[in-house]
Amino acid sequence: MTRFAAIDLGASSGRVIVSDESLTLTEVHRFPNGATMRDGALRWDIHRIFHEILYGLAKCGPVDSIGIDSWGVDYGLLGHDGSLLRDPVSYRDSRTEGVVARTLDLLGPDTLYQATGIQPHPINTIFQLLADDLADAATMLLIPDLIAYWLTGEIGAEVTNASTTGLLDIHSRTWSHHLAAKAGIPTHLLPPIRHPGTVIGQMTPAQAPAPCCRDAFPDWSAQVVTVASHDTASAVIATPATTDNFAYISCGTWSLVGVELASPVLSEASRTGNFTNETGLDGTTRYLRNVMGLWLLQECLTTWGSPNLPALLKAAEQADPFRSLIDAADPSFLAPGDMPSRIAEACKATGHPAPRTQAETVRCILESLAIAHKNAITDATTLSAHPVEIIHLLGGGSRNRLLCQLTANACGLPVIAGPMEATALGNILVQARSAGFATDLASMRTLVARPQTVERFTPAGNPTAWATAGAALGH
Structure with missing residues (x-):
C-alpha cells in the first residue's frame, strides 16, 4: 500500500x-x-x-x-x-x-x-x-x-x-x-x-x-x-461535492466563505464587497470573504478558563435567539485578549444588549457567524453569478452542530457538515493524485465522498426572523 x-x-x-x-x-x-x-x-x-x-x-x-x-x-x-x-x-x-x-x-x-x-x-x-x-x-x-x-x-x-x-x-x-x-x-x-x-x-x-x-x-x-x-485550498479540494453549484465554509479559527470559480471576479462591486480571489487547485479560483470564525469562541473559552464546551453549547441552544448580535467580520476582533468584554461592547455598537451569561455570549457568536455566512454566500452568488444549491461546511467547525444548524437556518439551504479533517484530507488527495490514484478534481472529490462521514442539516425556523436580524446589523 x-x-x-x-x-x-x-x-x-x-x-x-x-x-x-x-x-x-x-x-x-x-x-x-x-x-x-x-x-x-x-x-x-x-x-x-x-x-x-x-x-x-x-x-x-x-x-x-x-x-x-x-x-x-x-x-x-x-x-x-x-x-x-x-x-x-x-x-x-x-x-x-x-x-x-x-x-x-x-x-x-x-x-x-x-x-x-x-x-x-x-x-x-x-x-x-x-x-x-x-x-x-x-x-x-x-x-x-x-x-x-x-x-x-x-x-x-x-x-x-x-x-x-x-x-x-x-x-x-x-x-x-x-x-x-x-x-x-x-x-x-x-x-x-x-x-x-x-x-x-x-x-x-x-x-x-x-x-x-x-x-x-x-x-x-x-x-x-x-x-x-494553503489550508483553505486543501479543505476546498476535499469538499464531497456532487454538483458544481455549491458554496463552501472552511470553518476553524477563521470562516472562509465562498464559491469555487473558473476565473476571478475583479469588478468594483467585488472589491468594495470585500471579496478576495485566491488560487485553488488546477487554476480554479477560491472566491471568498474572510469572517472572523471560531476564533471568537476560542478566545472566550480562554478568558473563561476553558469551561465545559458541550454543556455550554447545550445551554446556548436554549438561550433567547437574536438577543445579542455582532458583526462577525469586524477586524476589531483580530487581536487576542478578553473577547467576552469586546463582544459586549460590540453588541452595544449594533444596538443590541450585551450578553448576560456565558451561554448568551456563545449564542451571540454562533448566530452572528451564521448571519455572516449567509451574507457572504448571498453576495458571492450575486457578484459571481454562480448559483448555490447546497453548502459544505468543512473543518473543525463541522463538529459544532449548533453552528451548522444555525447556518442552515440563516441561509435557507441544506448544510453538509464534514469532513472534519478536510485540510489534511485535501493534502493527502493531492499526494494520491501525484501517485496516480486520481486524475482531476472531480475524481478526487468522488474519492472523498465514499469513506468520509458527513451530516446533513436541513433549514428550520423562521426565515423572516433571520432576515430581520441581518437587517439589524446593516445587511
Whole structure:
C-alpha cells in the first residue's frame, strides 16, 4: 500500500496524519500551537513546531510521500547563509498598523485589486514585509515552504499559498515583480513558484535546524510533494461535492466563505464587497470573504478558563435567539485578549444588549457567524453569478452542530457538515493524485465522498426572523 503523511498546521494546533489510498486517516500526533510575545512581537515558535512535526513523522513509520499545509500570509526570512534570521511574526501582530493606508496611497486600491484580486487586509504578506526589517534577508518563505525547505533543502513558493500574499499576479499566477518593486519590496526575496502535485525533493536532514531529532530517521527516503499548501485550498479540494453549484465554509479559527470559480471576479462591486480571489487547485479560483470564525469562541473559552464546551453549547441552544448580535467580520476582533468584554461592547455598537451569561455570549457568536455566512454566500452568488444549491461546511467547525444548524437556518439551504479533517484530507488527495490514484478534481472529490462521514442539516425556523436580524446589523 502507498502511504501518505499530511503535515497540517493550524493557528491553534498542528497535526501529523497518515493515510493510504483508501483515504482512511489516522492522526498520529497532535500538538498545540499559538503565537506568543517574544522579542517585541507576536511570534510563532517555528523551531518547536518543526520538532513536533519530526516527532509526528517518526511515529508514522515509513511513508512514500509527505505534504505540508498551513495558514497563509506568515513567513520566515532566510539569510544569505540559508539560516532563518528570526522566528516568524504572527499575522495578529499590530506591526502593520498604518502600513496598509500608506501602501494604498502609493499603489491605489483599484490597481492592487486588479493586479492581485486580493483584499488589502492588514494581515497580508505584502504589508507584513513592508513593516519588517529586510536588510539581511535573502529569501522569504511562507510557513509550509519553510518546513519543506528544512525537510529537503529546496526553496520555492507554492502557488495557492502565494496567492494570499498580495504579491501574486492573479492573471499569470506568477509573482508581480513590478508591484513588489513599486511597493518597495526587494524582488529577490520572492522564490520560484511551484504547483500542487510536483515533487519538491527527498527528505534529508541536511537543512534541518539544529538541534533536531535526526536519529529518529535512519532512512530519509520519503518524497516531499507540493500540495495545495494553503489550508483553505486543501479543505476546498476535499469538499464531497456532487454538483458544481455549491458554496463552501472552511470553518476553524477563521470562516472562509465562498464559491469555487473558473476565473476571478475583479469588478468594483467585488472589491468594495470585500471579496478576495485566491488560487485553488488546477487554476480554479477560491472566491471568498474572510469572517472572523471560531476564533471568537476560542478566545472566550480562554478568558473563561476553558469551561465545559458541550454543556455550554447545550445551554446556548436554549438561550433567547437574536438577543445579542455582532458583526462577525469586524477586524476589531483580530487581536487576542478578553473577547467576552469586546463582544459586549460590540453588541452595544449594533444596538443590541450585551450578553448576560456565558451561554448568551456563545449564542451571540454562533448566530452572528451564521448571519455572516449567509451574507457572504448571498453576495458571492450575486457578484459571481454562480448559483448555490447546497453548502459544505468543512473543518473543525463541522463538529459544532449548533453552528451548522444555525447556518442552515440563516441561509435557507441544506448544510453538509464534514469532513472534519478536510485540510489534511485535501493534502493527502493531492499526494494520491501525484501517485496516480486520481486524475482531476472531480475524481478526487468522488474519492472523498465514499469513506468520509458527513451530516446533513436541513433549514428550520423562521426565515423572516433571520432576515430581520441581518437587517439589524446593516445587511
